[in-house]
Amino acid sequence: MFGTTYEEIIERIMSEKGLSKEDVNFRVNDKLTKLSGLISNTGAAHIVANELGVKIFENTKKDFKIKNLFSGVRGVTLNSKVIAKYDVREFNKNGRIGKVQNLLIGDDSGTCRLVIWDSNQINTIETVNPNDILRVDNFYIKENNFGKEIHLTNDSKIEINPAGVVIADVNKEIDRGSVVKIKDLGENQNTTIQGTIVQVFDLRFYDSCPECNKKVIFEDGAFKCNEHGIVKEVPVPILNFYLDDGSEAIRTVLFRDNAKKILKLDDETILEIRKNPDLFNSVKDNILGELIKVSGRTNKNEMFQRVEFTGNYVEKVDVKKVLSEVVNSL
Ligand SMILES: [Zn+2]
Known part of the structure; x- marks a missing residue:
């Protein structure tokens, strides 16, 4: 909404x-x-x-939630809580010297970046700390690969800890932006895609360090981490599949918890599959045809000359919900 x-x-x-x-x-x-x-x-x-x-939104003066902001929204007010305040950066762009201040803000619907370019406004929030409440007016929204950003203009109004405004819980789930069609994906793009799993490859594994999650190597009869020495290895599943959204299909890879989330298998079963890869055949059938949403990054596989997608967040899409929304509107 x-x-x-x-x-x-x-x-x-x-x-x-x-x-x-x-x-x-x-x-x-x-x-x-x-x-x-x-x-x-x-x-x-x-x-x-x-x-x-x-x-x-013309002439409507409403309090908005972060989740509901999108580029084009004008003349609205946002109350948010400061999660992080970053150092002021100076820049020199095409001879124009200036300052910019970024903050991470949130409300009960999500989080986003707040970008301030005006020196007076930067001074205004000098004393602001995490957990302070900011009320901002007259801003605009920029949407990029990393999600939404709120940019203040010279006309924007900032109020610090306005009376009567309480934000108890901040939903720290990152706004992953809108879904991009697979055929429109570029190289090295951080974004979200949504589609159906149409082909699943055999499950692969690597061994990782239980301390730092990095890959370990097997040497002289033991698993060794560069940083933590000899460790008890933790097998990490690597799930490769093709995701198809009707515009095109892309080879997609999920690791560790994201792979487990889609496979719906416990660690024990995953270890069984590692010993006996044939066990994976029935699992494959179970996930074929699932509609999922994956956030991550595209990268070029030089060996195969194709763009692939590495997911860092995945969720199942509720097909019934999507369909009922369409039906309700008819
Ligand atoms: Zn380690």
Whole structure:
């Protein structure tokens, strides 16, 4: 949800453009069909409004949650808690000398970066520490591969620890940005993809150090870590598969806990598979066809001249939920 309801957006489009409800619904459903049910009906309504030049947030002064911010949001207020404040950096870009201050802020919906360019504003928050509350007005949102950033402008207003504002719990889950189509992936891109597992390769392993998780080598009858010497090795599963999102398929690799999460196997069973790889065949069948969302990074496999994806976070997508969102909007 973006803070404005589906009905509110539809009414706004109808009144501003003089369109019938049927007409607006038709346009929204068309978007939902084209985007293969990967967006909600509210998301589709926003896209239609945007295409028709209907401003949903104009003159609306609402308190927003971090999760609901997206590029294009203007004139809203955000209350957040400071999680980290980084050192002020000086820059010299094309002869322009200036300062920039980054903070990590959060609320109960998520976290994001707050970027401040104005020296006066940087001075204003000089005394701010983690756990202080910031209320900011008149900012804009930049979305990049690392997620959302809030940028303040010269007109932005900052209030430190405003009266009556309490943020008890910060949801530290990182905002991983919107899903990118596999065919649009570039090299060395940090992003999120979503698709179906269409081919699974044999499970592979490496041995790691229980202290630092780094790869260990077998030497003179023992496993050795560069840093921790002789250790009891921990086998790490490496799961390779093709993920297909309808636009293209990409070879994807998951390690350790992320591999376990998809395989749904305990450590004991994983060790059994290592001894007897044939056991993996039935597991393969179980995960084929699963719809998952993977965040990570693309990298070029020089040997095979193809771009692959290394995941660092994975979650199963609830197909029923995606479908019901589409059905509800019809
Ligand atoms: Zn180690």
